Amino acid sequence: MHKIILNISIIILMTLGVAAAQDSAGHRVNVSIPNVLKLRLDNGTNTSSASVPIDIQVENGNYRIDPAYSELQIFANSNWQLSASYSPDSTNDAQAQLTWRMNDRGSWQDFTAYPRVLSSGEKTQGWQSLSIAYGLKAPLPTDGNYSGVVTYTLARP
Amino acid sequence: MKKIFGLAMVAVMVLGLGAAFAQPAAGHDVNIRIPRLLMLRITDGLSNNAATSPSVEFDFQADATDYIAAVNAGGGTVAPTTVTDFGDVVVLANAGGWSVGVSSGVLSFIDNLAVGGTGAGIALTDITVAPSGAAGANVTPTGGFNLSGATVANGSKTTGWESLGFSGGDYGLTVDGDEDPGEYSTTVTYTITAP
Numbered sequence: 143m144h145k146i147i148l149n150i151s152i153i154i155l156m157t158l159g160v161a162a163a164q165d166s167a168g169h170r171v172n173v174s175i176p177n178v179l180k181l182r183l184d185n186g187t188n189t190s191s192a193s194v195p196i197d198i199q200v201e202n203g204n205y206r207i208d209p210a211y212s213e214l215q216i217f218a219n220s221n222w223q224l225s226a227s228y229s230p231d232s233t234n235d236a237q238a239q240l241t242w243r244m245n246d247r248g249s250w251q252d253f254t255a256y257p258r259v260l261s262s263g264e265k266t267q268g269w270q271s272l273s274i275a276y277g278l279k280a281p282l283p284t285d286g287n288y289s290g291v292v293t294y295t296l297a298r299p
Numbered sequence: 300m301k302k303i304f305g306l307a308m309v310a311v312m313v314l315g316l317g318a319a320f321a322q323p324a325a326g327h328d329v330n331i332r333i334p335r336l337l338m339l340r341i342t343d344g345l346s347n348n349a350a351t352s353p354s355v356e357f358d359f360q361a362d363a364t365d366y367i368a369a370v371n372a373g374g375g376t377v378a379p380t381t382v383t384d385f386g387d388v389v390v391l392a393n394a395g396g397w398s399v400g401v402s403s404g405v406l407s408f409i410d411n412l413a414v415g416g417t418g419a420g421i422a423l424t425d426i427t428v429a430p431s432g433a434a435g436a437n438v439t440p441t442g443g444f445n446l447s448g449a450t451v452a453n454g455s456k457t458t459g460w461e462s463l464g465f466s467g468g469d470y471g472l473t474v475d476g477d478e479d480p481g482e483y484s485t486t487v488t489y490t491i492t493a494p
Contacts, residue, residue, distance in 0.1 A: 164337055165490070167349065171403075221414075
């Protein structure tokens with residue numbers, strides 16, 4: 143019986159020893175990450191929308207568009223969609239039907255006056271590049287100069 | 300007869316004086332028992348008192364400037380936006396052989412922006428500490444560490460409270476843009492132990 147009590151006493155003493163041989167202190171760490179949707183046009187400043195003035199010259203069945211491309215970069219840490227619209231500067235300018243094609247792949251698509259989804263995706267894990275080429279839909283308008291503005295908007299779906 | 304009486308009186312007086320000049324004494328033992336002390340505190344850096352509610356905040360929903368800048372650069376480590384009551388971590392040990400470890404609870408996630416994320420993109424290993432202060436004379440820091448669990452310092456018998464050489468301002472969050480939007484939080488614990 144004495145031996146059992148002695149053993150228990152030793153265990154208690156050992157436990158007290160361990161308890162006394164450490165100390166601790168804690169604190170909270172809080173991280174708040176915003177929803178980031180950024181659009182960068184031709185390596186310009188970050189924004190959620192960007193406008194590109196378009197100048198079109200039609201002559202003898204050929205045309206030249208300035209710029210011929212827009213280089214877009216998208217950063218998103220959530221789902222995103224890129225929309226675009228085209229606003230001719232005047233009724234006369236509307237004769238030139240602007241079209242687009244992404245990354246030199248796929249068929250040419252019409253720009254519309256209302257925003258139309260060009261692309262969408264999940265978080266980009268950094269900047270994702272897109273190249274938008276501009277073209278004119280046949281039949282071409284009469285020779286002359288035409289202009290308008292393409293507006294890109296990046297938003298959550 | 301008178302002579303005998305006189306001698307007797309002198310003898311009595313001498314004995315009496317002897318009794319009066321005897322010095323009484325009492326003693327006691329003094330025992331001192333010093334416990335093994337291992338103490339650790341997070342302080343405000345101004346005193347060695349334990350801080351009330353230390354915290355480190357990376358609130359990029361309130362101000363996304365640094366977060367966006369890091370992402371634009373292709374990734375990087377951003378500093379806390381707010382450090383509260385966390386100016387130092389100090390230890391007191393009256394024997395050597397101690398070490399301090401860091402551990403963290405689960406990194407919880409709340410989709411407070413209702414974006415639909417799950418908390419992917421941030422792990423405890425992304426929260427780092429790069430000690431920039433001077434450690435105590437008897438403290439040997441192990442260098443930079445993250446919150447996934449590590450030994451952050453060890454040392455010998457300290458002279459009172461000694462600093463581990465870092466504060467909440469030395470925390471950093473490594474980001475690269477793949478972080479789900481939302482709120483993340485955890486509790487970090489520093490523990491001093493000895494064999």
